[in-house]
Amino acid sequence: MDVLIVGAGPTGLALGIDLARRGVDALVVEAGEKLFPGSRGKGIQPRTQEVFDDLGVRDAIRAAGGLYPPRLLWKNGERVATEPMFDEVTADEGAPYTEPLMVAQWRTQEVLYARLRELGGRVEFGRAVTDVAQDADGVTARFADGTAVRARYLVAADGGRSAVRRAVGVGMTGEPVDPSPFLVADLRVRGLDRDHWHTFAGDDGTGVALCPLAGTEDFQLGAKLPEGTRPELSLAGIRRLVSTYSHLDPSDVTELRWASDFRPRAALADRFRVGRVLLAGDAAHVHSPAGGQGLNTSIQDAYNLGWKLGTVLAGRAADPLLDTYEEERRANAAAMLDLTTGVHRGEVRRGEATVQLGLGYRESSLSEETRKDPGPVRAGDRAPDGRDAAGVRMFDVFRGPHWTLLSPAPVEGFGGRPAPESYGPGIFLVRPDGYVGWAGDTADGLREYARRTGALDAA
Incomplete structure (x- = not known):
């Protein structure tokens, strides 16, 4: 094996x-x-x-x-405010998916x-x-x-x-992130709409949130409990928790499907x-x-x-x-x-920082940028989507367990197709995991890189 x-x-x-x-x-x-x-x-x-x-x-x-619903804040049984869960990230040709899925x-x-x-x-x-x-x-x-x-x-x-x-x-x-115990559970609830992520916050920073789980009939319960509290993972314990922080009655929690507790640690x-x-x-x-x-x-x-x-x-x-x-x-x-x-800790907002489209490997030993004046896409960067002059979509070209050469002219042993204009000038060798491994003004050095990384036989 x-x-x-x-x-x-x-x-x-x-x-x-x-x-x-x-x-x-x-x-x-x-x-x-x-x-x-x-x-x-x-x-x-x-x-x-x-x-x-x-x-x-x-x-x-x-x-x-499905998509995430907005957050609905409750106080004393009254709806207080509604806010989006994430800062909007605008989609474009290079990044067609920008909304998190639930x-x-x-x-x-x-x-x-x-x-x-x-x-x-x-x-x-x-x-x-x-x-x-x-x-x-x-x-x-x-x-x-x-x-x-x-x-x-x-x-x-x-x-x-x-x-x-x-x-x-x-x-x-590592170290603890928060001294409070947390609890997460999947349950069935009546009395709440499924168009919002319902949040019930206590004055001391503790509270519960009930999020309708897209594609299911369940809600996910997330709870932050007071320090020193021992989470109760039984149906009775979950009912007490929900009724303590919200306007719901204990009987409104009709079924407990799964529960777990944890203390956040990095x-x-x-x-x-x-x-x-x-x-x-x-x-x-x-x-x-x-x-x-x-x-x-x-x-x-x-x-x-x-x-x-x-x-x-x-x-x-x-x-x-x-x-x-x-x-x-x-x-x-x-x-x-x-x-x-x-x-x-509330120091970073969900949105641009959390969609993971900006992650890359520019400092990696597998990233070789040989151009004198690199454009917007460099070795180590995520290879964006887009269409070449023939209208061919890059994600369709990349799909599969292969390397891809993007070049304005064929390179012996590699073939190649032109990159979208959005990449800027150059030749780009895209790794099987969708990151640019090598970039150059000419093909000089490409073959050596490909031999070292196994791309040559795979091309």
Whole structure:
């Protein structure tokens, strides 16, 4: 087996899809007996929508959810004010998706799972990893049932309490974001419209919010509780909580479907790679859910890692290519932790800062900008959408597990098609994950870069 992916959350499933379409022999294992049942990560940011477009699931994701409603503030049973959840980000040709989607996490996982199965991928449930050992040739994972699996590489996508991370001795460095306990739950509620995100704030900064979950009949409850409070996750406890902060009666909460409590913390794994073991998603970074960054950052981890694993396993590039996964993603994750903490504390607004369209890798060793006078799109930047002179859309050209050369004239061994005018002058080699890897005034140096990164044989 080429890759063992531990964890069937959004990270593991997205990575499984990317590897499956590359013909990589991969297995996803999940400690639970089924997919995660809750709504926890419900925001799908515009950059993730672009990734889902490439992975072939964006239409299904859109059908599974909807747009965010405005926030409705309540006080003493009266409607006080309505405000948008996000600052508006204007769409243009280069960024056609600018509005976050709301999709319950369990629905996102269903869509990803179905796509993985469609591509021939495999998920085994009830497989809890208890130990990991590696040598120069591969990794052996041992399970609670006494069995073992060996693979050339292992990816830990098993969440914030990652058993794999502990097994390979990687620590996490961080700090609490808020001393208050928080609670999130999926429930059925009567007496509230589904056109608003209903917010009931206490005078001491605590409170509850009830958000209608698009594509379902449920509401998601989010609550900040007084310090020292022990969250009650039973139906009776949730009813008391809702009736304490809102005008609703306890009986208006008719059903509790899932509940969890947490204390917001921002922490980053000290390493994202230990030999043949790589950490992704919450196994590598934990944070406040404010701003809807976690699931999305985790999907970016998978998207960054997938093409690199595929390239190394196919023998088109040497193993050190995988070192650039930590180089690129750990820096992005660190910035995300600062952002989510800022949103949580009310220092950063949701909007331009949170849609993730501006994230990139200009400082990466994989980004080579050789032009004397670079235009608006540089090596390391997200490759924007747009249309070339023939009217061909870039996202249609990029879709699939390949590199793309954008050049005003064909380049031997690569072909190429012209970039949209919005890119500015130059030649651009776009990575499989939609970022510009190399940019130049001429093709000088392109072949050497392509050989180092595995793009030459893939073009």
